[in-house]
Amino acid sequence: MNLGVLVSGRGSNLQAIIDAIESGKLQDRISIVISNREKAYAIERCKKHSIPYVVIKRKDFPSREEFERAMVDILKERGVELVVLAGFMSILTKTFLSAFPMKVINIHPSLIPAFQGLNAQKQALEYGAKITGCTVHFVTEELDNGPVIVQACVPVLDTDTEESLSERILSYEHRILPQAIKWISQGRVKVEGRIVKVEGAKYGTLPVNPSLEDF
Numbered sequence: 001m002n003l004g005v006l007v008s009g010r011g012s013n014l015q016a017i018i019d020a021i022e023s024g025k026l027q028d029r030i031s032i033v034i035s036n037r038e039k040a041y042a043i044e045r046c047k048k049h050s051i052p053y054v055v056i057k058r059k060d061f062p063s064r065e066e067f068e069r070a071m072v073d074i075l076k077e078r079g080v081e082l083v084v085l086a087g088f089m090s091i092l093t094k095t096f097l098s099a100f101p102m103k104v105i106n107i108h109p110s111l112i113p114a115f116q117g118l119n120a121q122k123q124a125l126e127y128g129a130k131i132t133g134c135t136v137h138f139v140t141e142e143l144d145n146g147p148v149i150v151q152a153c154v155p156v157l158d159t160d161t162e163e164s165l166s167e168r169i170l171s172y173e174h175r176i177l178p179q180a181i182k183w184i185s186q187g188r189v190k191v192e193g194r195i196v197k198v199e200g201a202k203y204g205t206l207p208v209n210p211s212l213e214d215f
């Protein structure tokens with residue numbers, strides 16, 4: 001599958017995809033990386049791994065619609081079959097999503113629908129949660145509440161700061177995101193309304209549901 005990865009920041013989830021491809025665990029290829037921030041460290045990762053990238057900034061367009069259309073045009077030109085939001089910090093509208101129906105996935109650092117939006121890790125701490133986690137879901141117009149592909153539970157420690165909890169969650173993000181991409185690439189992810197089933201995957205055992213097979 002041709003992947004298009006959208007980023008805004010450090011790019012550690014992008015790196016997890018790169019590592020999975022370079023190790024042979026993923027047979028897919030990253031056709032293009034789009035960053036909406038010029039100084040995103042994810043861009044340095046693209047340079048290091050010779051991955052095509054482009055910076056497309058919202059402020060360079062008169063409307064959100066034209067911003068999104070510019071991204072769609074590049075992704076279509078590159079023959080992208082699956083769009084992966086890997087720390088992409090802009091809410092997508094129908095303009096973008098209608099161009100890739102049920103072909104956009106996102107990694108979110110909580111067990112959605114809990115703690116949607118920004119700073120999910122901080123929300124969990126402030127709530128006093130003892131368990132949080134991360135989710136890979138299909139992206140819909142609704143924010144952080146699309147059909148769930150896979151979730152991982154992560155404990156919250158009394159001593160946790162936003163940084164320590166974020167790092168613990170990231171260690172699972174870096175596994176469930178490549179795994180979700182692999183399952184989609186294998187054609188095993190079936191969506192019926194809001195229900196997602198991964199054919200042949202083992203459900204019901206934590207901390208990851210369904211159980212990972214490759215990461």
Ligand SMILES: Nc1nc2c(c(=O)[nH]1)N[C@@H](CN(C=O)c1ccc(C(=O)N[C@@H](CCC(=O)O)C(=O)O)cc1)CN2
Pocket residue numbers: 085088089090091092093106107108109116117118139140141142143144145146
């Ligand atoms: N239609 C959707 N778009 C996006 C989703 C989604 O589920 N549906 N997921 C997000 C990723 N995300 C959390 O996982 C997220 C990203 C950004 C925001 C947000 O409030 N963005 C602000 C700008 C914030 C900034 O620039 O710092 C905005 O777009 O106005 C919330 C959640 C990706 N898109």
Ligand SMILES: NCC(=O)N[C@@H]1O[C@H](COP(=O)([O-])[O-])[C@@H](O)[C@H]1O
Pocket residue numbers: 008009010011012013014086087088107108109117118119120170173
């Ligand atoms: N609401 C979206 C959101 O909070 N996404 C989160 O941003 C981080 C990006 O890290 P990365 O740039 O190192 O992959 C990740 O923790 C991802 O789950």
